[in-house]
Structure formats: structure tokens, C-alpha cells
Amino acid sequence: MIKSEILVPLLNANEPEARLVSIHAKDGQSVEKGALLFTIETTKAAAEVESPEAGFLRLVAKEGDTLAVGDRLAYLTETADEPLPQASNPSSSLITHHSSLLAPSSLRITTPARLLAKNLGIDLATLPTDRLVTESVIRELTGGAKASMPMLDGVDPQKSILVYGGGGHAKTILSMIQALGSYQIAGVVDDGIAAGERVLGIPVLGGGDVISALAAQGLRLAANGVGGILDHRIRFKIFELLESAGFSFPALVHPRATVEPSARVGEGTQVFAHAYVGSETVLHPRCMVNTGAVVSHECVIGSYSHIAPGALLAGLVHVGERTLVGMGATTAIGVHIGSGVRIGNEAAILADVPDRTIIQAGKIWSGELS
Numbered sequence: 001m002i003k004s005e006i007l008v009p010l011l012n013a014n015e016p017e018a019r020l021v022s023i024h025a026k027d028g029q030s031v032e033k034g035a036l037l038f039t040i041e042t043t044k045a046a047a048e049v050e051s052p053e054a055g056f057l058r059l060v061a062k063e064g065d066t067l068a069v070g071d072r073l074a075y076l077t078e079t080a081d082e083p084l085p086q087a088s089n090p091s092s093s094l095i096t097h098h099s100s101l102l103a104p105s106s107l108r109i110t111t112p113a114r115l116l117a118k119n120l121g122i123d124l125a126t127l128p129t130d131r132l133v134t135e136s137v138i139r140e141l142t143g144g145a146k147a148s149m150p151m152l153d154g155v156d157p158q159k160s161i162l163v164y165g166g167g168g169h170a171k172t173i174l175s176m177i178q179a180l181g182s183y184q185i186a187g188v189v190d191d192g193i194a195a196g197e198r199v200l201g202i203p204v205l206g207g208g209d210v211i212s213a214l215a216a217q218g219l220r221l222a223a224n225g226v227g228g229i230l231d232h233r234i235r236f237k238i239f240e241l242l243e244s245a246g247f248s249f250p251a252l253v254h255p256r257a258t259v260e261p262s263a264r265v266g267e268g269t270q271v272f273a274h275a276y277v278g279s280e281t282v283l284h285p286r287c288m289v290n291t292g293a294v295v296s297h298e299c300v301i302g303s304y305s306h307i308a309p310g311a312l313l314a315g316l317v318h319v320g321e322r323t324l325v326g327m328g329a330t331t332a333i334g335v336h337i338g339s340g341v342r343i344g345n346e347a348a349i350l351a352d353v354p355d356r357t358i359i360q361a362g363k364i365w366s367g368e369l370s
Contacts, residue, residue, distance in 0.1 A: 001078040002085075003055045008040065008071045009047065017108070017132055020065045020073065022233070024342065024358055027059040028080040036342065036358050038073055049073065056080045066132055109133040155186045157218035162211075162247070163225045164238050166190035166199040170225025172272065172291075174200050176254045177223065183250075186219055208241060215245045222247040224268070224286075227306075232322060236304060239268070239286060249286065257289075266303070278315065302339060326361065 008018050022039040025031055031051045038049040051057070055076035061067060075084060107129055109117075117124060117138055127133050127141070152160075161183040163170055170188065177183055188199050191207040198204065205214065222242045228235030239249070249268030253259055256273040263277045266285035271277060275289045278297035283289065287301045291309040295301060299313055302321035307313065310328045317331050320339030325331075328346040337343070337353045344361030351367040359365050 002082065003076045003078060004052055005072055006037065006049065006052070006074045006076065008067045008069050008073060009049065017066055017068055019132075020061050020063055020067060023059065023063050025057050027057065029057050030080070031055065031057050031076075032360075034360055036360070040067075051076065056082065058082065058084055060084075107133065152186055152214065152217050152219060155184060155219075157186070157220065160184040160186035160219060161221040161223055161250070162186045162189060162205075162214060162219055162242075163202070163223050164189045164208075164242060165225030166193045166204060167226070169227035171200055173223050173225045173252065173270065174202055176252055176270075176272070179255050180252065183221065186214070188225075189214075211242065211245045211247075215247065220247060221250055223249065223252060223270075227288075232304070232306070232324065236322070239304075260297075272309075284321075308345070320355065 018040045020038060021041050024036045024038065031037065031054065033051055033053045035051040036048055037051050037057065040047055040049060053076060056079060058075040058077050060072045060074055067073070107124060107127055109124070109127065117127070122138065128137070131137070161177060163173055163177070163185060166188050170190070174185065177185055185202050187203050187205040189205055189207065189210060190199070193199070193204045195204055195206040224235060224238050224242070226235050226238050242249070251265045251267055251269045253265060253271040254273040254275070257271045257275045257277070259265060259271060259277040260279040260281070262279045263281045263283070265271065265277070265283045266287070268286040269283045269288070271283070271289045272291040274292045276294045277283065277289060278295060278299065280297060281295055281299045281301070283301050284303040286304050288306045289295055289301070290307060293307045293309060293311045295307060295313045296315040296317070298316045300318045301307060302319055302323065304321055305319050305323040305325070307319070307325050308327040308329070311325045312330045313325070314331050314333040316334040318336045319325065320337060320341065322339055323337060323341040325337070325343045326345040326347065329343050329349065331337070331349040335349055335352055337349065338355035338357065340356040341353050342358045343349065343353070344359055344363065346362050347359050348364045349359070350365060353359070353365060
């Protein structure tokens with residue numbers, strides 16, 4: 001029996017479509033009321049979709065889909081193998097309906113695509129209005145043309161570092177680098193900010209298209225300034241993009257953080273102000289220990305994992321790869337938290353957590369949600 005439908009909500013009255021960024025549960029998985037199921041975004045907003053009630057999740061949409069408001073994301077059913085209606089998603093009819101509400105001259109375009117079009121000298125009036133225009137659409141229409149490439153004027157590439165990102169996390173990274181005084185900041189790369197603008201006084205050199213040109217001028221060090229809370233895969237992709245262009249990632253430890261001498265900090269790892277990293281703790285490459293977090297003695301934090309502000313990990317805690325431990329979360333001593341786990345803010349972890357588990361904010365984990 002189908003208990004309920006989960007539909008794409010309206011995030012912005014002027015945007016009838018949204019992109020499904022992440023699916024946080026598996027098809028057929030039992031979920032509780034309030035469980036995090038989906039992350040969706042439009043060009044101006046992002047939101048998380050929670051389960052309206054307990055049941056078994058039966059997926060209709062897939063990650064990366066662009067869906068109309070009112071499209072089905074999933075059903076909640078009484079059993080894991082409940083048959084679904086044949087016409088499981090009215091996407092095409094809804095998209096046609098919503099598109100018909102738009103004037104022929106209406107243009108739906110993401111901010112990065114708008115900036116790329118500007119850099120390439122493209123008249124926005126020539127762009128298609130029958131779809132959401134993204135960077136990939138712009139490149140397809142222009143045969144892969146590139147924006148003009150920046151030059152590193154007055155910058156010593158051997159002593160300089162590039163920061164990818166211009167948002168809040170990047171601003172913290174920029175301030176950290178300036179406080180360290182070990183590197184000159186070559187500039188900022190951000191797909192959503194026009195070249196020539198400034199972030200905390202640092203010039204924006206362009207979007208991802210300019211990375212290869214910067215590397216060709218001898219720049220080799222970079223810092224990932226994207227936190228990726230809503231979609232952590234974005235952070236991974238940025239590391240891959242920079243690495244493929246020949247960049248490496250120095251560990252960055254804020255001078256107001258405390259890292260015991262016996263702790264080991266991997267390349268690309270970021271430790272923020274007022275964080276504490278205890279004796280013989282291992283921070284594997286590219287993880288984050290955010291502002292005011294405590295990672296006690298002999299902990300092990302896996303690659304790409306994020307210990308959020310104010311989290312408190314007792315001694316001997318092991319955290320797998322690509323896991324988020326939310327703000328103010330606490331753990332018992334010696335627990336093992338798996339890979340791909342999402343722990344909500346202020347949750348209490350009293351027992352081991354299996355891979356890919358999602359624990360809601362404020363919950364107590366003792367082997368099952370309570």
C-alpha cells in the first residue's frame with residue numbers, strides 16, 4: 001500500500017524547476033518521520049527534503065535530474081517491495097505545463113552560466129528559453145569556447161596559493177592563510193563571481209575554466225574553499241579538478257588552533273581557529289576540523305570527513321571517510337563511526353555507527369535511533 005508521495009517543493013516562485021543534488025537513502029530502505037531524504041536546489045535556493053512519515057522509501061527520481069515543481073521524488077510504502085503505479089512520474093507533462101507559463105522571452109539561467117556567457121561575450125537574448133541554461137549548455141552552444149585567461153601579475157608562483165571558492169568557507173580560508181603568513185594568495189577562483197571582483201580584497205581570477213592556465217604559469221599550491229555541507233560531492237570534485245591540473249594541497253592549521261606535537265595532519269587538511277587536536281590523533285588527507293571542534297587523543301579522522309564547529313569527539317574515536325559530524329555533536333570514548341555517515345547537529349553518539357547512516361539533529365544514537 002502506498003502511504004504518501006514525496007514531491008518537489010516550490011523553493012522560489014519564479015523558478016518552476018529544481019535539480020536533485022543528492023539522495024540520502026536507498027531504494028527500499030525503511031525511514032523514520034523526519035529522516036533526511038533529498039537535497040534539491042534551484043539557481044537561487046537549496047533545501048533538504050525530509051520524510052513526512054515512517055515507511056519504506058521507493059525512489060522515482062535519480063540524482064542529477066532536473067524536475068518540475070510537483071514532480072514525484074519518491075513514494076512511501078507499507079512494504080519494501082510494494083508495486084508502484086506504472087506512470088510513476090509526471091515529469092514531462094508538468095515540465096511542459098510549467099514551461100507554457102513562461103513568456104517566450106523568459107530566460108532561466110544559473111549564476112555561473114550567466115557569468116560564463118558574459119566572459120565569452122554571449123548575448124543572453126540568443127540563449128534558449130525552453131530549458132534551464134547551465135554552464136554545460138553554454139559550452140555546448142559555443143563549441144567549448146573558453147573565457148579569457150588571467151595572468152599572475154606580481155605573484156611569485158612558487159610561494160603563492162590559489163583559493164577555490166568565494167563564499168563563507170572560502171573567506172575563512174583566506175583569513176586563515178593571511179593569519180599564517182606562510183603564503184602569498186595568488187587569487188580566488190569561483191564559478192559564481194565575475195572575474196575582476198574581489199573577496200576580502202583578493203582578486204577573483206575567473207571560474208574553473210582558468211585553472212589550467214594558472215597552472216601553466218607555474219602556480220602549484222591550492223586550497224579548497226568550498227565547505228560542501230549541502231552536497232559534499234562538490235568539495236570532492238573541486239579537489240579532483242585542481243589535482244588533475246597539477247595542484248597540490250598544503251595542510252592549513254590556524255595559528256589559534258592547538259595541535260599536539262604527536263598528532264599527524266594529512267595534506268590538504270584544514271584545522272580552524274580554536275580547534276583542538278589531541279595527542280597521537282591522525283587526520284587523514286583533506287579532512288576538516290572546524291572552528292572550536294575537539295578531536296581528543298588517539299582519534300582517527302578519515303579523508304574528506306568534516307568535524308563541524310563545536311563538535312566534541314572523545315578519545316580513541318575512529319571516523320571513516322567522507323563523513324559529516326555536525327555542529328555540537330558529542331561522542332562516547334572509543335566509538336567507530338563509518339564512512340559516508342551524516343550526523344546531525346547536537347546528536348549524541350554512544351555506540352558504533354554503520355557506514356552511510358543518517359542520524360538526525362539532536363538524536364541519541366545507541367545502536368539505533370531513539
